[in-house]
Amino acid sequence: xxxxxxxxxxxxxxxxxxxxxxxxxxxxxxxxxxxxxxxxxxxxxxxxxxxxxxxxxxxxxxxxxxxxxxxxxxxxxxxxxxxxxxxxxxxxxxxxxxxxxxxxxxxxxxxxxxxxxxxxxxxxxxxxxxxxxxxxxxxxxxxxxxxxxxxxxxxxxxxxxxxxxxxxxxxxxxxxxxxxxxxxxxxxxxxxxxxxxxxxxxxxxxxxxxxxxxxxxxxxxxxxxxxxxxxxxxxxxxxxxxxxxxxxxxxxxxxxxxxxxxxxxxxxxxxxxxxxxxxxxxxxxxxx
Numbered sequence: 267x268x269x270x271x272x273x274x275x276x277x278x279x280x281x282x283x284x285x286x287x288x289x290x291x292x293x294x295x296x297x298x299x300x301x302x303x304x305x306x307x308x309x310x311x312x313x314x315x316x317x318x319x320x321x322x323x324x325x326x327x328x329x330x331x332x333x334x335x336x337x338x339x340x341x342x343x344x345x346x347x348x349x350x351x352x353x354x355x356x357x358x359x360x361x362x363x364x365x366x367x368x369x370x371x372x373x374x375x376x377x378x379x380x381x382x383x384x385x386x387x388x389x390x391x392x393x394x395x396x397x398x399x400x401x402x403x404x405x406x407x408x409x410x411x412x413x414x415x416x417x418x419x420x421x422x423x424x425x426x427x428x429x430x431x432x433x434x435x436x437x438x439x440x441x442x443x444x445x446x447x448x449x450x451x452x453x454x455x456x457x458x459x460x461x462x463x464x465x466x467x468x469x470x471x472x473x474x475x476x477x478x479x480x481x482x483x484x485x486x487x488x489x490x491x492x493x494x495x496x497x498x499x500x501x502x503x504x505x506x507x508x509x510x511x512x513x514x515x516x517x518x519x520x521x522x523x524x525x526x527x528x529x530x531x532x533x534x535x536x537x538x539x540x541x542x543x544x545x546x547x548x549x550x551x552x553x554x
Contacts, residue, residue, distance in 0.1 A: 279346030349381025426504020
């Protein structure tokens with residue numbers, strides 16, 4: 267018999283494939299979790315892209331429905347763009363909703379790992395425009411005519427500062443593939459964002475150069491404004507905490523399922539600010 271919350275559904279971010287999360291998956295498995303990491307169709311390297319946010323939504327919803335229909339209680343961990351996918355895909359799958367329908371299983375918790383958590387009808391680009399950063403998009407990301415894209419400097423903008431060996435970082439970056447950047451511009455189509463009905467934890471990454479700390483705070487504020495209580499955890503690392511702080515992320519997941527997460531407050535005194543992010547992006551362009 268499955269124990270409660272013993273299954274983690276990990277929703278990939280842009281450019282990431284399941285192999286990109288091998289360190290985190292291993293840490294979660296060591297802690298006793300069964301980890302599911304579906305490949306997102308939009309992250310396939312296809313030219314031109316043959317899938318988008320809505321294809322990814324269908325994929326994640328299909329996997330989640332299969333798990334909860336088997337009676338499992340699952341935790342959904344979403345990284346970066348994966349937050350947009352999960353928010354769009356998981357409506358109606360909460361434990362409470364399914365219990366009211368006389369069904370077992372359901373999504374017990376949503377964990378946004380430096381991930382987009384937006385309201386209905388909004389796209390990731392809306393967050394960028396809110397902070398007046400749209401002009402930085404083509405500088406940070408190399409878009410082609412078909413809108414597929416890669417990060418111009420994943421070592422700086424995605425991984426960030428880390429004490430990990432350079433060879434390990436190189437191997438990690440080598441897992442990235444071209445992603446359909448059009449997904450950044452596509453709005454949520456769900457009638458009800460998943461975070462409205464499922465308990466939420468947000469893991470901030472304070473040194474993030476891709477989803478800056480202020481974006482992360484803004485996402486939390488959007489949810490709290492709608493009356494949602496958000497548990498907060500803080501990691502002093504860059505955008506790819508699943509790689510640079512895999513054990514710490516796994517520990518947060520484990521603490522959450524055991525009810526021992528303590529919401530962090532403050533901690534932003536060391537956070538990267540938008541000026542530093544802008545400078546880092548401009549330095550990348552200047553070095554090309």
